[in-house]
Each structure stands twice: as structure tokens, then as C-alpha cells.
Amino acid sequence: MEGEGQNKIMMAYDIHGNLIDPQIIKDYINKKNMENQNKIENPTFGQKAVGINFNPSQDNAVDRIKQIMANAIDEINNFRNMETTTPDAKRHASIAITEMESAQMRAVKALTWKD
Numbered sequence: 001m002e003g004e005g006q007n008k009i010m011m012a013y014d015i016h017g018n019l020i021d022p023q024i025i026k027d028y029i030n031k032k033n034m035e036n037q038n039k040i041e042n043p044t045f046g047q048k049a050v051g052i053n054f055n056p057s058q059d060n061a062v063d064r065i066k067q068i069m070a071n072a073i074d075e076i077n078n079f080r081n082m083e084t085t086t087p088d089a090k091r092h093a094s095i096a097i098t099e100m101e102s103a104q105m106r107a108v109k110a111l112t113w114k115d
Contacts, residue, residue, distance in 0.1 A: 046073030049097065050104045061111050069104035073097050 012020045039053050047053075047070040055062050079085060080093035 044070060044074050045077045046070035049073050049101050057112055059111060062108050065107045065111065066104060069100055069107070073100050076100070 011022065012025055014020055040047055043052050047067075050066045050070045050073070052063075052066050052070055055066070076093050076096050080090050080097075085093070
């Protein structure tokens with residue numbers, strides 16, 4: 001039959017046998033679907049360094065600052081990986097990447113700070 005199953009009632013029980021409100025289940029599924037939509041499948045080095053897919057607050061400002069810092073890290077990482085980059089310059093690049101990771105974490109902390 002056409003449209004069959006579209007109005008199925010979701011029923012689930014907690015570990016004590018109590019019925020869980022179907023709206024809670026729907027909200028949870030919707031939240032998980034939203035999180036998966038925003039996931040970057042093949043993150044760059046910089047995106048991995050900042051944890052681009054981790055934003056439990058779903059705060060757009062957090063996403064933006066992480067991407068800005070990921071871009072900067074990728075630039076320095078590309079420079080670090082060039083054949084012509086000297087060992088001393090590579091060391092400075094590595095330190096810069098570490099400090100950008102720290103700056104990104106502080107920025108996220110500032111954006112999500114609750115008094």
C-alpha cells in the first residue's frame with residue numbers, strides 16, 4: 001500500500017520498563033540527523049587539528065572560528081611540507097600550528113563561556 005508505515009508510532013521503553021515519550025525519540029533522531037548533515041567526511045589536516053566535526057552546542061560561531069583556524073593551519077602545514085622549507089622554518093611552522101590549535105580552543109571556550 002502506498003504511504004504505508006509513514007504514521008508508525010515509535011514506542012520505546014527505558015531500562016525500568018517505562019514508556020519513553022515518542023516526542024523525545026523524534027527530537028533525538030532529528031538532532032542526530034542534523035549533526036550528521038554538518039559532518040565533513042574527508043577533513044583536511046587543519047580541520048582534523050581543530051576537531052571540525054565536534055561541536056555539541058551546534059553553535060554557528062564555533063563552526064566559523066574552527067574553520068578560520070583550520071584554514072590558517074592548512075596554510076602553514078602546506079608551507080611546512082614544501083621541499084624548499086628549511087628545518088628551522090619547519091620547526092617554527094610546527095610551533096605556529098600548535099599555538100593556533102591552542103588559540104582555537106581558547107576562542108571556542110570564550111564563545112561558549114557561561115557565567
